[in-house]
Amino acid sequence: MRATPAWLRVAAGLGAFAVVAFIGLALVGSRDPQAALDGFGLVMVAAIPAGVAIYALVEYRQTGRLDSITRQFGTRTLVLMPVAIALDIVLGSAVASALKIPVYLDSLGTVLVAVLAGPLAGAATGFLSNLLWTYLAPAPFASPYAAPFAVVAVVVGLLAGTFARWGWLRPRPGTSGRRLLVGGGLAVAAMALMALVALRVWLAGAEGGDLAPSADETAFTILGWVAMLLVAGTGLGLLVLLLRQRDLAAAYILAAGVITGVSAAFVAAPIAAGLFGGVTGSGADFVIAALRQAGADLQQAVLGQSLISDPVDKVVTYFLVYLILGAMATRTKARFPQGPHLVPLTDEKVDDAPGVRED
Amino acid sequence: MTRPVFARTESTAASRWHGLDPLTRLVVALGTMIAALLLGGVVCLAALGILAVLLPTAMAHELRPVLRLAVLLALPLGVSAVLINVLFSPGTTSEGAWLAAVVVLRIVIMAGATVLFYRTTIPADLVGSLQHHGLSNRITFVIHNAVAMIPRLAERAREVTAAQRARGFDSEAGLLRRGRGIIALAAPTVLGAVAEVEARTLALETRAFTRPGRVTVLRPPHDSNLQRAGRWSIVVGLVALVIARVTGLLPC
């Protein structure tokens, strides 16, 4: 049997992505570096499919099939995706209209699919969420601004699926002292830092220091409150995980959220700045205005705002997904392609793990 | 027994625009969106707006509702754009105003194209058209089901809202308790939706959902050679626009 190392095709895909991105940025930025930043989104649109295509090609040459891709799109995944897309759109719409703190909460579904089914499935979910949000969502939910950010959702999906595959969302209760201390300590420090910076900037940007959610439709207002409580609750919840359940997964969740958030910020900021003049119609706008008053130019202000909001948004999202996974039965998770990566490691494989016998 | 009828006939279409193949309408909407993102100056954007949004909207007899909705959608962003670029910008005022105008125009065009599309298109018809043109039934299922799921999820959210109000949401109950109450009600909504996934997966598979090959389209679109030519022209035009923008040849 021919050797079919997975790392080889992943490396090939990443390599192709890097090459196309480099050439694209060089082409677009050849006139001035400002244009390079503007065109970043466009370059991603070319580079990501190129990476995926090369990955698929290498796999086909290796195995004659595309199993690692088709596995992620079985019927179960296809049935979950619409639920996830609806979640993204409904929650995202409510938050956008009702919340004054600049978090989006519009990738909960994307991350859920990515974690359960795989990076490509997550990427596809994010992509479709943004497109449908603009083109097919019914009246109170439609948003013309979502579609150009589809490439950001693709990045989020790819990262979330990869982290899940690496076991970052695996519950690790009862972690031993030293590892818990190191991991937990870092996590708490990071959270404190993020909270301090975020609160200072958000309060500076908010009207009269009022961060309470409000909107015309009551359902949106209440969902706005839900979102705000989720943000506050996440910090609390991560601490509970660390201290009470000694679950190191809290640190992994934080790491995943921050990395995903920072990546998303770098991809989204040029799009927001270049296409919309930095305007997003959410609480973020006042932050951007405040940053500009402080002397930053448009690009810097948008990037600055994103670098504060996106990590917070993504940490909350990952934490919620972790909670949802915790509420799902093992046998339900086991039926999804990445299920084995989402259950605690025991001596036996998931196949033999104790479960409930069904009728 | 009467035979069931699955699709609308041409005669029931509300206008020429409504009678077009949904794929054509989609290409126009997407094309307008992309063009709005690529074009720069006020003049070019205004021309795009008239050609790609106002004309089809008039053809569809939807001028009033589309314009009203488009402006409504664009308003919050428009206000923010002015705030950020004019009032708070450290640069010159006229520069900021120009930028704000471009941003506002772009947003209005995108909103208009979007609103026109979903006001004149039934998702089931769009799905039928995509299937007719060869798109796999898996993708069309996801799109169609997602659109169907949105109001369902929102309705469940409203039920949560009503239940919360019945429990006295507006009262002075502690933030933490209120939060826990909401989450306790919201959780079954999400988990219930996830639980349905299993039954639906089985029901689809037992009806040969994964069968390779063409699915019979129950709602075939009314396509024509003229529409086909139109769609391809838009695609070619967009490619030209991208090249022009990237190489700096674009005057706008």
Next chain:
Amino acid sequence: MLNLRAVSYRYAGARRECLHGIDLDLVEGAVTGLVGPAEAGKSSLCLVAGGLAPRVVGGHLSGQVGIDGASVADWPMYRLAEEVTTAVQDPAGQLSLIGQSVAEEVALGPANLGLPRGEIEARTAWALAVTGIEALAERDPLRLSGGQQQLVVLAGLLAMRPRHLVLDEPLAHLDAGGAKVVLDAVRAAADAGAAVLLAEQRTDELARVADTVLLMSAGNIVAGGAPREILSHPTAHALGVAEPAGAALRRRLRAAGFDPDLVEVDA
């Protein structure tokens, strides 16, 4: 004919098997009932017979599943779907949500098979007639009651014209009238040549339509035979299977010294 030989099955993520060495023959034109207490394995057996286990739900299957003597082990689900269709519990969950109307929902299966439009319309009309829901043809499936949705699901399966039909507690959300409609549809399908496996708790109704009844307990088939015989058996009662009212009446008549055949009872 669908056969199971020495079939054992374990769910993914489960430690123990839920089915042990099952032998089963589903003969065309006959309705086979399946009774047993909760956790006996009725639903699992339905999933295995329908091919959904292990193909769609994963898990580990040992033994032989065959149609007309040929093993179907390497048949993909869509190929098997032309031979056997399955209804699981939860009617609303089985709606595809992409059918704009009941008629479109029912037509989904034949459309997936790529049949010509005329054939699809004919099959849909037939399925709607057999289940008695022609009046609901243009309605939105989501706005129907649980019982009506149950009938829509059944019609959707019948429109596939399968040679084997597996139904897991289809009478769950129905009143007596609705149950009669389903049972008549099941009988009509069997008379048209289909082999039906019908798992049910409502033994009264089951006794009316089943040709044979199998009793399950703890993952095994412990008894099989004529409905009257099995459903009145003390083993069945010991396992908690409800005795049909007709059979109970006959038993009491016999115990009181009367000849039960003097009285015409439905079951």
